[in-house]
Amino acid sequence: MIVNNRKHGIFSVPEEARQLSYNQDNKHSTITIKDALTNVFQQMRVSGNRERTIESYNYIFKQFVDMTQIQYVEDITLDSIYSYLDALNVSRETKLIRLKSLKAILSRFHNNGWVQKKFWSTIQIKIDKKVKKGTAEEDIKKLITLIDQSTFIGLRDTVAILMMYKTGIRIRTIGELLEQHIDFDNLCLNLDGSIMKNHNYLKLPIDDELANMLKALIYMNSRIRSYYNRNNTNVFITQNGCSLNSSKSSNNAISKQLNKYSKIYGLENINAHALRRAYAKDLLNKGASVPLISKALGHSDIAVTTQYLELDVDEVANDLRKYI
Missing domain, CATH: 1.10.443.10 (Intergrase catalytic core)
Structure with a gap:
């Protein structure tokens, strides 16, 4: 039973009601990364993405999860991404590829409403691009x-x-x-x-x-x-x-x-x-x-x-x- 707060009369929202009301901070329901990836990959298949592309994304994101021990989408942060990239014993070019894959999946998380801001967009990896020659x-x-x-x-x-x-x-x-x-x-x-x-x-x-x-x-x-x-x-x-x-x-x-x-x-x-x-x-x-x-x-x-x-x-x- 909800009781009105006497101090502010009928217009006061009591604690019991506030707990039941819509909370802006919690509007994005908690979702596990496993469930999020399942949904995203299904969306990609419907959109016509090749299975080879999906498998590549899955491999990289699973590696990110295993190395950071993160289980929920809401727990992914700038620090966790930087920690993952720092731990990779690969070339800067390969790190850039992994980062692009992470960003692609995180953008889909954002489009689905599971992440509010694209905080990962500020992460950059600079490499010296080599000119790739065509066959003579x-x-x-x-x-x-x-x-x-x-x-x-x-x-x-x-x-x-x-x-x-x-x-x-x-x-x-x-x-x-x-x-x-x-x-x-x-x-x-x-x-x-x-x-x-x-x-x-x-x-x-x-x-x-x-x-x-x-x-x-x-x-x-x-x-x-x-x-x-x-x-x-x-x-x-x-x-x-x-x-x-x-x-x-x-x-x-x-x-x-x-x-x-x-x-x-x-x-x-x-x-x-x-x-x-x-x-x-x-x-x-x-x-x-x-x-x-x-x-x-x-x-x-x-x-x-x-x-x-x-x-x-x-x-x-x-x-x-x-x-x-």
Whole structure:
């Protein structure tokens, strides 16, 4: 039973009622980090995030929880994040990656109303960014001449290298590319959102050389699938006729082959990401605008594209000399 406070009359809120009333400080219900992550990851799946991305976030946040022994969302503080980062025996670049993952999950906590303020936004890790080079055109040409294209693996790898260099598509997309995505009549790739990292439709042109090599590869694929009784329409398959992307990792068979070629032939920057950068740099050298290159790469943020096109100091000086 609630009794009125005589001092302030009917307008006074008694202690018993104050305990029952809405408390601004407690409007965010206590939630365990485990439950919060379960909800967030479910939201990410519904939004279309890849399972590989979710697993990465889960690994990093679980590491943070294990090292700080925090159980509830409301107990996460600046000090706990700094303590976690200080305890990591990794490079500053790796710490930056871990911090970005923490911030991404904490932002979702905030969006769900479990955290009032984005206090983590002030945390910064400064690193000296290294200019990542794209594969040199001469190295690409040299590699193609060295690969034995009389074998299925050699033909497949050569077509994959040319595909990444001439279209800039990701290694993961290479593994998920289907025959239906290739329009030979109009010489273009029609990439639907299901195989794109940003889930947006993208149309990219291809030249006659690449189109003819793709036709040869598709012919070989049909023979191999028939022999092993496989049922798929993937453009790039294993020597046993299976899909390349059998695991959640982006390190598929072609990626491993590129690493092997780099070691065998002593060529630098022979990897999927370097080939993608080479495509972007080639477009820039041919006069394409940064927004156009960003669209071609399937980037959601043009800032990512500018990182792809980052020039070293000598290139900047040489380009500026044209305007003196």
